[in-house]
Amino acid sequence: MLETIRVFAGDCTTTFEGADDQIQRGHVVVIIKPDRTVLVHDTDGYQPVAWLTRSESITVESDAGGFGITARAGEQVLRVIGHEVTGHAEYPATEAGMPVGTHPETGGSLIQTSDGITVINSDIKYSLPKGATVQDECCESCGLPMIEVIAGERFEICLDRKCEPLDDVVQERFDNEWACPDCGAPMQIIRRGGRLLAGCGKYPACETAFALPTGVVVDICSCGLPIFETSQGQRCLDATCGSFSATNDHSKELPDGVGDKPDNE
Numbered sequence: 001m002l003e004t005i006r007v008f009a010g011d012c013t014t015t016f017e018g019a020d021d022q023i024q025r026g027h028v029v030v031i032i033k034p035d036r037t038v039l040v041h042d043t044d045g046y047q048p049v050a051w052l053t054r055s056e057s058i059t060v061e062s063d064a065g066g067f068g069i070t071a072r073a074g075e076q077v078l079r080v081i082g083h084e085v086t087g088h089a090e091y092p093a094t095e096a097g098m099p100v101g102t103h104p105e106t107g108g109s110l111i112q113t114s115d116g117i118t119v120i121n122s123d124i125k126y127s128l129p130k131g132a133t134v135q136d137e138c139c140e141s142c143g144l145p146m147i148e149v150i151a152g153e154r155f156e157i158c159l160d161r162k163c164e165p166l167d168d169v170v171q172e173r174f175d176n177e178w179a180c181p182d183c184g185a186p187m188q189i190i191r192r193g194g195r196l197l198a199g200c201g202k203y204p205a206c207e208t209a210f211a212l213p214t215g216v217v218v219d220i221c222s223c224g225l226p227i228f229e230t231s232q233g234q235r236c237l238d239a240t241c242g243s244f245s246a247t248n249d250h251s252k253e254l255p256d257g258v259g260d261k262p263d264n265e
C-alpha cells in the first residue's frame with residue numbers, strides 16, 4: 001500500500017504557537033507528509049514560511065469553502081486556515097532513493113533506500129546486509145544486481161538471498177575454520193536472532209558464540225580466534241578478548257609501566 005502526500009493551496013492564515021509565535025497570511029501551498037510533517041510554502045526560497053516536523057497529531061477539515069489544518073507536537077501548534085481554496089489533492093508517494101538497476105522480471109527500477117532495495121510500483125523488497133554495496137554486475141541465474149557483503153571476507157552474491165543464500169557462502173568459507181576458545185571444538189557459522197554468528201560446534205553443551213563483525217579477517221589473535229579489520233579498526237572476533245588488547249599496537253606504544261595497569265574502560 002502506497003503512502004500519500006496531501007497538498008492544499010489557497011489564501012491562508014498560518015499561525016504558529018511555540019517558542020516564537022507568528023501569524024502570516026498569503027496564497028500558500030501546504031504539504032502534509034505521511035510522517036505528519038507539515039510544510040507551508042510561499043513564493044520565496046526553499047524554506048517553508050512555517051512547518052512542524054513529524055507532528056504527534058494532525059486534524060484536517062475541509063469543505064468547498066475552505067479548510068483547516070491543525071498539527072501539534074508537544075507545546076508547538078501549527079494552524080492553517082484556508083479562507084479561499086485554490087485546490088487540494090492527494091498523491092501516492094514513496095521514499096526516494098538511488099537507482100541501482102532494473103528488476104529483470106517486472107522491468108521496474110530498483111531503488112536503494114534506507115531500509116534495503118525496493119522495486120518501484122511494486123511490493124517487491126530486498127533487504128541489504130549491513131555494510132553491503134550494490135555492484136554493476138548482474139547475477140547469471142536471475143539477472144538481479146550482485147551485492148558485495150563483508151562477513152569475514154568480501155563476498156559477491158546475488159541481491160536475492162533466495163537465489164544465492166548469504167549464509168551458505170559464509171558457511172562454506174568459515175565453517176570449522178576456528179576453534180572454540182572454551183572447549184576447542186571447531187566453530188560453525190550459524191544464524192540466530194537475525195545475525196550471523198560463529199558458534200561452538202558442541203552447542204548446546206557449549207554455548208560460546210560471537211556475532212561476526214562487519215569486517216575482513218586479517219590475522220589470527222593469540223587466543224586462536226580471527227582478527228577483523230572493521231571501519232572502527234582491528235578487533236578480535238571476541239570483542240572482550242583480553243589477549244587482543246594486550247597485544248594490539250596501541251598498548252605497545254604506551255610508555256613503560258603504563259601498559260601494566262588494568263584496563264578500566
Ligand SMILES: [Zn+2]
Nearest residue numbers: 139142158163
Ligand atoms: Zn540471482
Ligand SMILES: [Zn+2]
Nearest residue numbers: 180183200206
Ligand atoms: Zn565450545
Ligand SMILES: [Zn+2]
Nearest residue numbers: 221223236241
Ligand atoms: Zn582474541
